[in-house]
Amino acid sequence: MELYFMGTNAGVPSLERNVTSLALRLFDERRTFWLFDCGEATQHQILRSPLKLSKLEYIFITHLHGDHLFGLPGLISSRAYQGGNTPLTLFGPPGLKKFIMTALEISESRISYSLEVVEHEGGILFEDESFCVESALLDHRIDSFGYRITEKDQPGKLDIEMLARHGIKPGPMYGKLKRGESINLPDGSLLHSTDVLGISKPGRIVTILGDTRPCEAAVQLAQDADVLVHESTFLHELAETAYTYHHSTTKQAAEAAKRAGAKQLFLTHFSSRYKYNDQLQQLEREAREVFPQSDLAREHVMYPILRHG
Incomplete structure (x- = not known):
């Protein structure tokens, strides 16, 4: 199980960073990957990655702002041309289905595989023998959801x-x-x-949040998570600006990770005002003052999700 970021910028892309998209790679667990948000040009980012659209199984959209879903119509339309003929399911807030179907209908796009759009308002969205995915509403200008992915405990090896x-x-x-x-x-x-049977392997927990102000739901979703992905749009000196625009600062993201007892925090969704590496490093340093296990999410880097049990 690994995380692979394909977009870490907030609002608009820059020359250095794309808008939001993140893959949870489950090659060893189920030979697929899941996508969380799909900003513009996500399919281009996938072409530059070790991921294959033919292996895409689920897409989870946190909210309906353009920097989180404008890449969907193109990706869905192109998937079959890259060998993606297996069913694809999208989860997201109410309105997602209308957006997708309108774009596909007006563009006369033909989808040769089974496409299902599941709109939700939180709760348990998916569960099988290996994973459970649940969601909760966060605090943003429009409905924005966080997702908690729980891997079930795995039996030990047979003697x-x-x-x-x-x-x-x-x-x-x-x-x-x-x-x-x-x-x-x-x-x-x-x-x-x-x-x-040997000792069982504890399942891992990954929490991926959409855009949000600090809120209790974020902490609950991240409770004891092995990895928390939290937006950190601004340095904490701009806390008032973050509140006005319904976002979080680096310090607030770190405080959420600390309160939740998470093991590792990835910061993402950076304001385009932070253009240079030294500015981004300042974001990381500020978060680490509160929660030392904080790291900037870097695009096109594969991050393994470790077991902490």
């Missing part, structure tokens, strides 16, 4: 040598033991999964 001694070969019996079930051995005795 292959012990199974071989019992005459158990790879197959359905392995699956039963991994699921925590017991099996009957050839001699009629019972073999419990706890006898042959």
Whole structure:
């Protein structure tokens, strides 16, 4: 599981940074990736990345401001040309479906794969045997949501040598033991999964927030997260400006991470006023004064999500 940022600028792109888009790469877990927000030119950023549109499974939109979704129509239309023929599901606030369908209809775009748009107002959006995704409303000028992705605990490794001694070969019996079930051995005795399974691996938690002022929902979504991605549009000297425009400062993002007990914080959504590297480093330094495990999100860098359990 890794994070890959394809846009870290707020509002408009610059020569150095694109507008908001972030991929959660799940190659080892399910051989796909999920996209969070899709600002203009996101499909161009994907072409410059190790990601493939054919592997895109879900898109989660935080809110309906243009710098977070203007890249959707082009990406959806182009996906099939890059081998993307599997179903694609979009999650986002009410109004997302109208935006997508209007753009595709007026442009007479033809989609050759199954496309589903799920509008929501928070709560649990998706759950299977491996992951659960839930959402909550933040504090922004329009409805803006944060997403909490919880990986379920993974069973430990099977003791292959012990199974071989019992005459158990790879197959359905392995699956039963991994699921925590017991099996009957050839001699009629019972073999419990706890006898042959190692220590389970704790699942990881990733929280990705949309644009927001400081709010309790952000802290709750980030509770004990291994990684928190939080907007930090301004240095804290512009806290009043941040409040006026319904955004957060670096210090406020760090305070949210600290309150939530998160393990790592990635800062993103930087104002275009911060053009140079030394200005961005100032954002990082300010956050680290409150929460030392703070890092600037850099575009086209693969960040592994570590297990902290």
